[in-house]
Amino acid sequence: xxxxxxxxxxxxxxxxxxxxxxxxxxxxxxxxxxxxxxxxxxxxxxxxxxxxxxxxxxxxxxxxxxxxxxxxxxxxxxxxxxxxxxxxxxxxxxxxxxxxxxxxxxxxxxxxxxxxxxxxxxxxxxxxxxxxxxxxxxxxxxxxxxxxxxxxxxxxxxxxxxxxxxxxxxxxxxxxxxxxxxxxxxxxxxxxxxxxxxxxxxxxxxxxxxxxxxxxxxxxxxxxxxxxxxxxxxxxxxxxxxxxxxxxxxxxxxxxxxxxxxxxxxxxxxxxxxxxxxxxxxxxxxxxxxxxxxxxxxxxxxxxxxxxxxxxxxxxxxxxxxxxxxxxxxxxxxxxxxxxxxxxxxxxxxxx
Numbered sequence: 382x383x384x385x386x387x388x389x390x391x392x393x394x395x396x397x398x399x400x401x402x403x404x405x406x407x408x409x410x411x412x413x414x415x416x417x418x419x420x421x422x423x424x425x426x427x428x429x430x431x432x433x434x435x436x437x438x439x440x441x442x443x444x445x446x447x448x449x450x451x452x453x454x455x456x457x458x459x460x461x462x463x464x465x466x467x468x469x470x471x472x473x474x475x476x477x478x479x480x481x482x483x484x485x486x487x488x489x490x491x492x493x494x495x496x497x498x499x500x501x502x503x504x505x506x507x508x509x510x511x512x513x514x515x516x517x518x519x520x521x522x523x524x525x526x527x528x529x530x531x532x533x534x535x536x537x538x539x540x541x542x543x544x545x546x547x548x549x550x551x552x553x554x555x556x557x558x559x560x561x562x563x564x565x566x567x568x569x570x571x572x573x574x575x576x577x578x579x580x581x582x583x584x585x586x587x588x589x590x591x592x593x594x595x596x597x598x599x600x601x602x603x604x605x606x607x608x609x610x611x612x613x614x615x616x617x618x619x620x621x622x623x624x625x626x627x628x629x630x631x632x633x634x635x636x637x638x639x640x641x642x643x644x645x646x647x648x649x650x651x652x653x654x655x656x657x658x659x660x661x662x663x664x665x666x667x668x669x670x671x672x673x674x675x676x677x678x679x680x681x682x683x684x685x686x687x688x689x690x691x692x693x694x695x696x697x698x699x700x701x702x703x704x705x706x707x708x709x710x711x712x713x714x715x716x717x718x719x720x721x722x723x724x725x726x727x728x729x730x731x732x733x
Contacts (some may be wrong), residue, residue, distance in 0.1 A: 472527030478506030499640030648673025677711020
């Protein structure tokens with residue numbers, strides 16, 4: 382296995398999106414070699430019944446998942462599972478293929494362990510992703526599909542895009558995620574209103590019994606976010622993912638005035654909005670926390686605040702593939718310190 386510190390020096394000399402594409406090629410190559418994935422699993426996976434949970438009828442071997450955005454087209458699910466992720470979320474997928482925004486559209490800030498992206502839902506489209514999901518589903522880990530509207534779809538027809546995607550993937554994933562919180566599709570965040578959310582989840586409930594989550598932006602007023610999430614749950618949402626990337630450019634020195642920030646720079650902002658939502662909805666729905674999680678300590682804080690699961694992406698770019706195992710090992714150490722037998726026992730402990 383290669384030394385990530387040495388590999389990182391090489392990759393960080395390359396344009397970030399090109400480096401990502403190279404990483405995807407390497408993962409796909411590894412998936413084609415039967416002996417490589419077991420080697421990766423032995424090196425990076427952490428196995429312990431103490432980390433295992435059953436959520437919406439599906440077993441999660443550990444609570445650390447891959448956020449949407451890394452595996453946009455469902456090409457790396459088996460590889461990410463071998464790296465130790467407890468679940469994988471693919472996408473964002475749109476009904477039709479789209480190229481996304483002009484390049485460059487992905488930027489690293491190594492000194493702040495943060496990224497900024499203006500990708501714009503670049504993906505192969507629903508039909509291509511469906512074919513890949515048909516070949517791999519059910520997978521060795523739970524798989525979610527994050528869905529969004531096409532850029533060219535008018536606002537008044539946005540609900541049709543989501544209906545099309547829900548109907549397409551309803552039997553080929555373990556859960557779905559409604560993404561109306563990316564800052565990189567014009568006017569998408571305008572759909573973060575209670576009327577649209579109520580209509581969408583009522584319609585979705587007539588199409589599938591699969592769990593469907595709402596992913597929100599961290600830049601909403603906390604009270605508005607709580608109200609929106611409550612509306613989603615009232616009308617059938619199975620859970621909330623808080624939160625997406627941020628457009629608060631004051632958080633990251635040198636940030637561009639477009640796109641969304643992720644990584645360590647948004648840690649406290651994303652925790653704050655998650656904490657507000659959990660204060661209202663913990664015990665009423667499933668909560669997933671994302672944004673700025675790079676250690677077992679930070680994940681543990683999210684669990685105590687009410688998260689059943691956490692997701693990472695940006696931190697892996699800076700810390701490498703061993704990060705997932707490191708987080709899980711640190712969780713086990715913290716649980717042992719506190720006399721906790723199973724991760725479920727710590728979830729929401731600050732709200733009981």
